[in-house]
Amino acid sequence: MNSTRSLRLPPQVGQPSNTSAMMGDVLVALLPTTAMAVFFFGFRVLVLAAVSIGSCLLFEFLYRRLTGQSDTLRDLSACVTGLLLALSLPATAAYWVPILGAAFAILVVKQFYGGLGKNFMNPALAGRMLLATFPVLMTNWSRPLDRLPLLGVDAVSAATPLSYLHAGTLPPQTPGQLFLGQQGGCMGEVSAVMLLLGGLYLILRRVISWRIPTAYLGTVALLALLLPPEGVGSMAWMTAQLLSGGLLLGAFFFATDPTTSPVTPRGQLMFGAGCGALTMLLRSFSSYPEGVGWAILTMNCCVWLLDRAGMPRRFGAGRFSVLREWLSRLRRNLAEIRFIKPNLHFTLIKGGKMPGEEHLDQIRAQAKALSSLGAVILATGLVIFGVHRFTDLDTARAETEAQQELLSQVMPQAAFSSEIPYRAVGALSIQAGYSEDNELVGYCVEVQAHGFGGVVTMEVGVDLDGRVTGVAVTDHKETSGVGTEAMTPAALRRYVGKSGTIRSSGANSVDAVSGATATSQAITAGVNRALAIVANLDLEGGDVSYVDGEV
Amino acid sequence: MGILDLAGVALAALLSENFILVNCMGIGTRVRSFRDPVDALRTGYCLTVVMVLGALCSWLADFLVFTRFSWQYYRLLFLALLIPGLVAGLRKFIRVCVPELSRRMDGNLAAVSTNCAALGSALLVAQRSYSLPAALLFSFLGGIGATVALASFASLREEVNFDSCPRCFRGTPILLITAGLMALALVGFYGLHVG
Numbered sequence: 001m002n003s004t005r006s007l008r009l010p011p012q013v014g015q016p017s018n019t020s021a022m023m024g025d026v027l028v029a030l031l032p033t034t035a036m037a038v039f040f041f042g043f044r045v046l047v048l049a050a051v052s053i054g055s056c057l058l059f060e061f062l063y064r065r066l067t068g069q070s071d072t073l074r075d076l077s078a079c080v081t082g083l084l085l086a087l088s089l090p091a092t093a094a095y096w097v098p099i100l101g102a103a104f105a106i107l108v109v110k111q112f113y114g115g116l117g118k119n120f121m122n123p124a125l126a127g128r129m130l131l132a133t134f135p136v137l138m139t140n141w142s143r144p145l146d147r148l149p150l151l152g153v154d155a156v157s158a159a160t161p162l163s164y165l166h167a168g169t170l171p172p173q174t175p176g177q178l179f180l181g182q183q184g185g186c187m188g189e190v191s192a193v194m195l196l197l198g199g200l201y202l203i204l205r206r207v208i209s210w211r212i213p214t215a216y217l218g219t220v221a222l223l224a225l226l227l228p229p230e231g232v233g234s235m236a237w238m239t240a241q242l243l244s245g246g247l248l249l250g251a252f253f254f255a256t257d258p259t260t261s262p263v264t265p266r267g268q269l270m271f272g273a274g275c276g277a278l279t280m281l282l283r284s285f286s287s288y289p290e291g292v293g294w295a296i297l298t299m300n301c302c303v304w305l306l307d308r309a310g311m312p313r314r315f316g317a318g319r320f321s322v323l324r325e326w327l328s329r330l331r332r333n334l335a336e337i338r339f340i341k342p343n344l345h346f347t348l349i350k351g352g353k354m355p356g357e358e359h360l361d362q363i364r365a366q367a368k369a370l371s372s373l374g375a376v377i378l379a380t381g382l383v384i385f386g387v388h389r390f391t392d393l394d395t396a397r398a399e400t401e402a403q404q405e406l407l408s409q410v411m412p413q414a415a416f417s418s419e420i421p422y423r424a425v426g427a428l429s430i431q432a433g434y435s436e437d438n439e440l441v442g443y444c445v446e447v448q449a450h451g452f453g454g455v456v457t458m459e460v461g462v463d464l465d466g467r468v469t470g471v472a473v474t475d476h477k478e479t480s481g482v483g484t485e486a487m488t489p490a491a492l493r494r495y496v497g498k499s500g501t502i503r504s505s506g507a508n509s510v511d512a513v514s515g516a517t518a519t520s521q522a523i524t525a526g527v528n529r530a531l532a533i534v535a536n537l538d539l540e541g542g543d544v545s546y547v548d549g550e551v
Numbered sequence: 552m553g554i555l556d557l558a559g560v561a562l563a564a565l566l567s568e569n570f571i572l573v574n575c576m577g578i579g580t581r582v583r584s585f586r587d588p589v590d591a592l593r594t595g596y597c598l599t600v601v602m603v604l605g606a607l608c609s610w611l612a613d614f615l616v617f618t619r620f621s622w623q624y625y626r627l628l629f630l631a632l633l634i635p636g637l638v639a640g641l642r643k644f645i646r647v648c649v650p651e652l653s654r655r656m657d658g659n660l661a662a663v664s665t666n667c668a669a670l671g672s673a674l675l676v677a678q679r680s681y682s683l684p685a686a687l688l689f690s691f692l693g694g695i696g697a698t699v700a701l702a703s704f705a706s707l708r709e710e711v712n713f714d715s716c717p718r719c720f721r722g723t724p725i726l727l728i729t730a731g732l733m734a735l736a737l738v739g740f741y742g743l744h745v746g
Binding site: 067108109111112113114115118119120121126129130133281282285286287288291293294295297298300301302304305336337338339340341342377380381384385388450451452453454477 | 562625648710712720728733736737740745
């Protein structure tokens with residue numbers, strides 16, 4: 001090695017030549033980011049990183065030892081996995097969190113497939129995203145410069161810039177603050193300048209290729225520039241998208257993992273572009289505010305495909321010769337498939353045309369097969385019909401009871417309700433509630449809003465003064481135990497008596513339930529919509545009054 | 552139903568409700584399709600065709616008969632008969648008219664008749680009362696998504712060595728873990744909402 005290097009003309013730049021040197025370079029590149037994280041979040045960062053690296057090394061050592069394989073601690077890949085895993089966690093994470101992530105990353109994602117270089121998914125990122133599916137763990141973001149104690153964290157949770165971007169508005173931080181890292185978020189992702197520094201170092205040392213980060217960041221920048229939300233300048237939107245969240249960390253350190261990214265140059269460009277497009281799709285439309293990790297994991301599964309699609313052309317071959325050859329082969333292949341005009345003759349009996357023994361036997365066999373099929377279908381149909389008839393009344397009764405219960409929950413002062421002949425945009429149904437002595441008390445509006453896992457359907461009762469009398473969630477797809485925290489009777493009771501437009505903070509507000517922000521926002525949006533519908537209903541005038549006499 | 556809603560349905564079918572990886576409707580897909588990429592692609596094509604035809608029939612039956620007479624309780628019986636009947640008809644047609652195609656695909660097509668995704672897409676289309684374009688788009692892109700998932704899974708077997716895990720994990724367990732990891736990547740698309 002040294003002899004070949006000395007033959008070259010100076011100046012000579014040393015280039016990493018083996019795995020441990022490459023991994024060492026990645027560790028060096030992560031140093032400024034780690035230092036910045038310590039500055040922003042305190043020494044807890046160092047302890048978390050040490051726990052994470054230590055558990056990665058321990059799991060790797062134990063697995064290799066117990067399965068009788070060679071020791072691989074010296075290639076430093078477990079250190080890199082551990083440090084990356086720690087840096088992609090929030091600083092408020094408990095100490096068992098990186099241990100769980102490390103166990104998943106090292107054992108399941110990496111070693112089950114044979115260790116370094118044989119896994120198909122980035123271990124650190126897979127560990128991080130597994131932890132992200134525990135929603136409460138990953139929603140507690142501390143403010144920067146809010147140095148955390150080593151034990152017993154009780155940090156003030158702050159909104160990250162991404163939650164603003166997710167809602168389609170610019171974050172309150174200036175671009176300079178975002179660039180230096182004065183924003184909430186994971187430990188390693190806050191400081192854009194330090195990440196750029198580390199990334200440039202890796203590119204200059206040729207540990208990673210420039211293609212993936214450039215294609216990734218370029219796609220994100222282009223999409224942000226072309227499709228800003230209404231009322232936001234495209235340049236400001238692009239800057240905010242590029243500088244906030246885990247984008248730079250992902251683009252420089254996660255997407256460029258040599259094992260789980262394509263090796264062909266064109267494949268690398270396509271990989272980066274795919275990551276960028278998926279990131280923007282997820283950031284705009286998904287339930288999670290951040291999409292970098294999911295995008296890279298999804299693209300990791302397609303690496304083999306991109307490598308084949310980006311295969312460089314053989315030397316001397318024409319520009320599209322491979323494609324042309326493939327097309328002609330495909331055409332030859334498909335040409336074998338020919339449509340043959342069928343020779344149709346609609347006869348059930350293939351034997352003689354004349355009625356005879358053979359004929360009757362054939363008919364009998366066919367009739368037997370068909371009649372047994374028909375009998376089974378008929379019997380099933382009859383059974384279904386009978387069961388339906390039997391349970392129909394019970395279903396109807398249960399439905400009425402459920403509706404009555406819903407009414408007592410939504411509008412306690414009403415005795416019964418009836419549908420009104422009035423439709424409003426956004427309302428699934430509007431019912432008028434009446435008191436014991438037939439007086440109109442208010443309206444129950446069924447509305448929908450988009451929550452975390454899908455549509456949340458709710459019934460909102462509004463009295464004639466435009467105040468909420470009660471809210472009930474009738475159908476939802478939220479995560480049990482997390483999103484449903486925002487649907488407990490206590491949480492829903494906070495809306496009673498509110499009127500006008502309910503906000504999420506300030507005057508006339510209902511706070512979001514911690515850990516169930518998306519669901520809380522959905523319920524608030526639904527209540528607001530119902531209030532608006534009833535307010536406009538009253539403006540329309542007395543065309544509802546005639547229902548009063550009917551009932 | 553606007554373009555945006557259609558795009559939402561399309562993306563959901565392709566990613567966030569991927570029939571194989573997320574909705575767990577890969578049950579009934581024949582084992583060879585998880586091993587051999589060519590077989591996976593053939594099964595995927597057959598599945599897509601059957602899903603689109605099934606969704607069309609299911610939508611028509613639902614629109615013309617079931618909702619009109621409120622016979623929704625016959626839906627499951629009808630679909631359970633529809634999909635195998637559809638597959639049998641297709642097989643007969645292909646065997647008579649396009650014998651070469653039948654020689655290549657007959658096994659895959661026959662295996663599709665009990666596939667969960669084919670039955671599931673027809674049922675989902677009826678249950679969610681999609682409009683006709685949305686129903687066709689949903690089943691078509693659902694089929695494409697299933698094809699991509701099957702093919703990428705089958706080709707992972709050429710890329711990745713599945714024999715270096717502990718002995719008790721070899722065979723089906725490591726394949727299930729791999730499918731789980733691929734599904735983990737798609738968790739982020741949960742609740743994707745366009746518009």
